[in-house]
Amino acid sequence: MNKSKLLKTIVAIAALAVLVTGGYVYKDAIHSRIARTAAVVSGQEIKPLLDSEGRYIRQIVAQDNSTSRTIMWQSDSSEADAVIEYRLVGADSTQTISATDKAFTDDGSTTYIHEGTVTGLTPNTKYEYRVGYGNDRRSDWYSLETAGASVYDVLIYPDSQSGDYSAWEEIVKDSAHRNPRTALYISMGDLVDNGEQAYQWRTWLNSIRPLSA
Incomplete structure (x- = not known):
């Protein structure tokens, strides 16, 4: 069996295994596992993050949004070598900073929060960033534009x-689509109905993804 056929077979088996053993699994989680499996089999140097390794990637307004930006995300397991990579759009060279690895327990559910603040950026400039662990696991690249x-x-x-x-997710997606040049968003009032239920926070964070990353 050639390498191409082997890769397709293993990816198909991986997808089936996720469906059979995982019960109800979110579509994104299935896709992330298939992508990781394909990267491993094909010998890619950089492996994509599993859904469980890169939850709720988000930018947070920093003290000076023209020269810095805070990046935060979560993982299901502790990742001591969490990093943030960033570069000018179109550039080959990247810079890397370390991120935190702090356990957070809510409603009996523990995740690990990773956070780092990129500083020394140039105002009114387009960058891109990605998060990951060590030297071989990375998320997709996301845009980061400093304020002018x-x-x-x-x-x-x-x-x-x-x-x-x-319905809230549809509002977010529609507003993001109609306002592509929005610099930031602000959510006021009560974000979730019951702040003591972890699943509501997970659902809310997933729904805001079109804007947060």
């Missing part, structure tokens, strides 16, 4: 609390 002196748009959302966040 010009007027900019902000999306402001009222209370999003609900028992079903599907």
Whole structure:
């Protein structure tokens, strides 16, 4: 069997294994496992993150949004070698900073929060960043544009609390699509209906992904 056929076979088996052993698994989680398996089999130097390794990747407004930006994400397991890589859009050279690895337990569920602040950036400049671990696991690249002196748009959302966040997610996606140049978003009021239930936070964080990363 040649390498191409072997790769397809292993990917198919991996997908089936996830479906059989995992019960109900989110589509993104299945795709991430298939992508990791394909990368390993094909001998890629950089492996994509599993869904469980790169949850809720998000940018957070820093003290000076024109020269710095805080990046945060979560993983299901401790990752002591968490890093953030960034570069100018189109550049070959990258810079890397270390990120935290702090356990956070809520509603009996423990995840690990990774956070780092990129500093020394040039105002009104387009960068891109990705997160990962060690030298061989990385997320996709995401855009990061520093603030300038010009007027900019902000999306402001009222209370999003609900028992079903599907309608809220549609609002987020639609508003992001109609306002592609928005510099940041602000969520006001109650974010979730019951702040003591971890699944509501997970659902809310997933729904805001079109904007947060």
